[in-house]
Amino acid sequence: MSPDGAITAGAHDIDPVHRVADDLDEVRHGALAHQFDNLEQQREAATLGMWAFLVTEVLFFGVLFAVYGLYRMWYPEAFTAASHELHLWLGTVNTAVLITSSLTMALAVHAAQTGERRQLLTFLVLTMILGAAFLGIKGYEYYSGFVENHLPGPRFQFEAEHFQHAQIFFSLYFIMTGLHAVHMIIGLAVMAVMLWLSWRGTISPEYYNPIEISGLYWHFVDIVWIFLFPLLYLIGRHA
Amino acid sequence: MTSGTPLFPINASTIASRVDNLYFFLLAITAFFSLLIAGLIVFYAVKYRRRSPAAVGVSIHGGLLLEVAWTVIPFVITMVIFVWGASVYFAMASPPAETLNVYVVGKQWMWKFQHLDGQREINQLHVPVGRNVKLIMTSEDVIHDLFFPAFRVKADVLPGRYVNIWFNATKPGRYHLLCAEYCGTRHSGMIGEVVVLEANEYQDWLSGGAAEGSLASAGEKLFADLACNTCHRPESGGRGPVLNGLFGSTIVTATGETIVVDEAHIRESILNPSAKVQPGYQPIMPTFQGVVSEEGLLQLIEYVKSLQPQPAVGAR
């Protein structure tokens, strides 16, 4: 290399297979973005990106779990009493709904891998229906929580002994499940986009990475709920 | 107060010298390394100045010995500073057993000092020279910070908690006391002076003093007004624990926690009684949050402190 000149050795001389693969991918799919050399690199980058994003989400929710942990340690009786006011059955049903939606999501990814378009569409739609059902049940829970004066603030009511500390529990309940619900809504929007991509035929066994990484996101939101449910609904409910 | 342009604060407490000595050591380290690096940069920039546009430097990739040296030596220096700083800090954080206590309540935007014998001061604190003084502080609203530059001590003053600092003033005089945690509009107005008096002058000042009685006697009155004495009696068998001789002792709560009965515990038991209940008693004490002011709490605490065990019948 000359000190201020351009690099002269070309990729042509080094990796002819690499170059041919570029052209084929480009031609076949039109799905290769210009900044990548081949679909493999694009797929790896997108997957790494989604994992990195999920790590940020762990930190995001992690703060709330830390705050929860601290206050539960300080006010265990108030937290137990407040937790018993939540609708255990609605929460349990919602947990089942969400876990099932993760199953349908996994099946959707599998269908994409094997090129079965109709199954892919079906499972995506099922996942969305289950997600919507979760949000509907949650919305009903919020409504009844509001009616029962569990929303912290001027209208809050609770037994005198735990009045103050139960407010902290309910503040955490609404913020944590609220943030989770926002993530669910975003998830539904992502699924809608996946549905559209699948409908258009963009997804194929050679290019199903969008479905895969959307699945990662969906599973993550599910896992957050798996932690939220026992911490919020199941305090002191043994036997 | 001083005028002119001082460049170094007055040394007016027993701990100040220890802090200043560490400070001077740090200054020396800083001066040494700053001058060393700056000097080397200037020296190299001049000596190895690029003489022609095409010149290139000598490629030296590294030297393990140097890397180890300039890692280990700073490490040792920093550990020395750490240990030194920590040991002085321990002294700051450990008030001596015998102290003259003063209660402090900070609020937007003033300092209220409450002496045990009932003297109240606003933004001014009289203390005797050469005595260990402990300040027991709380805030009525937001976080403040009480700072005595001449004594080299400060601590954040928190709502809902008691925080202690202590000092032993070595020079009579008037020194600044300042709020050092931003607390709103008149944060920079929340200042005053600590007046350090010779022992006899301090006695004069004390006796010139309070119209009302001591904190403890005010607390005794409040104790009766709030009917605390219906459950907390000098002999056992009441609905609440006996308070005589309780202050300063170590107890085990009903949930198995071992705690020392200090100002913070008394305060908590008045505001949040079910937090730590003594074994054998029901959690039936009502909360007095909103019923008792910060001053009232101080008076009650001083009263409880003053309760001596009754002969023959006192329970521990």
Add this chain to the structure above:
Amino acid sequence: MPTLLVPPHHYLNDGYGIKSWLLTRDHKRIALLYLAAVTVFFFVGGAFAVLIRLDLATPAGDLVSDETYNKLFTMHGVMMVFFFLIPAIPSVLGNFLVPIMIGAKDLAFPKLNLASWYIYMLGGTFTLYALVTGGVDTGWTFYAPFSTVSSTTNVIPTALGIFITGFSSILTGLNFIVTIHRMRAPGMTWFRLPLFIWSTYATSLINVLGTPVIAITILLVAAERLFQFGFFNPAVGGDPVLFQHLFWFYSHPAVYIMVLPAMGVISELVAAGCRKPIFGYPFVAFASLAIAVLGFLVWGHHMFVAGESVYAALIFSVLSFLVALPSAIKVFNWTATMYKGAVSWETPMLYAYGFIGLFTIGGLTGLFLAALAVDVHVTDTYFVVAHFHYIMVGGTIMGYLGGLHYWWPKISGRRYNESLAKFSALIIFIGFNLTFFPQFVLGYLGMPRRYHAYPEEFQVLNVLSSAGASILGVGYLIPMLYLMWSLRYGPVAGSNPWGAVGLEWTITSPPPTENFAETPIVTWTAYEYPARVETHVA
């Protein structure tokens, strides 16, 4: 010497019109979008600083009311920290250089990169709105319960603005991490990367891990204000000190977000300025990572007098000393690089040498703060203010300006006026030291920070500081003028005006949109200079 020509096709003339800029996917154009935005925010924050220093010229604080003053220092901090120091080097220089330095055509996610800019602008808009409709007076640190219960100013819009802008940082960091992992050119192994990439990588790790924490924390403040939730309110059993733990858990690593990229720039400037490899390359590279990791473990040193236990204080103190060591190692390695270098006195290198000196002082004064007993006396005083301005201004901003000058020819294709540039650098250096050195003295004397009015005996030092600030302000304005002027009238730069090595100097100035006509194959180590260098400049 051949006459230099601007290349016919480059990223600046690849499409005209506002749409081609606002809808660009090109990392280089996005870098310029950021450059415009951070410059505006810098001068807004700077204007507040000027007003602060003018007010502090008299002990009674005659210029503005105490309410106004409290808003000024709050908005100065918010603008500078969140809208300038954190984004500037990564989003301007990082965006421009990262793909080029690793031999890629763009970042991994160009559309996400553009989205990051829009998110940043949205957050900035919220915050400017809050400013214009009355301001905020909580300090950039938003301590509870003052911010949640007591302040009557626009806390919520400001909090939302910061919350939104945080996502810009997170997405940019994510983009850089994936790009550096997956898009390096063939042969560009980790240890052949320029040190600027190592620093950017370490910064991105902090961005990605730390920013979500401040996002939630500031959201909790807004929620507490809006709904009276009570996490930080002792009246309902909440703990105001918990806010401080959550806040500083991010905000301490944040200061490394602010300084690590500048350190990366300095590595590039010193290597190019001395025309030799950085001494101890692996140590400098790992030091960046060490700073990122250790930086997450020391947040409690902001709380030594805030009510944390003695034992927590001990642990945070010792860790704070440890985090100083990798920075020291870097300073020693940079200095050692100058030994037997071919040392340039051009403007970017002057900024680099200034950085090393001022960062050394700033870092050493950090030791005062890590030492528990001394910290008790100087925390919450002007000593802390001086310390962090030495790092942020004497460090980061000088690194930013040095980098801006060094890569300006690459970015714009033009050279700026060297004499004016040297003059500005000198003015900045003098103004800076005059502004902030007296503040160390003021701090130890006991002048608390965030004071609108102060005891009379502090006046002389305050006046010195204010005089320095006006000089510093002038120093910052001059580069804006000659850099803009050079865009049109500056001499053409050519691809390598500095005679430096690095992939960015092998392509035209300005570069083509796709950076490289063919992906480079890297077979050389970083900073490998030949025996003689050909440059375009005499």
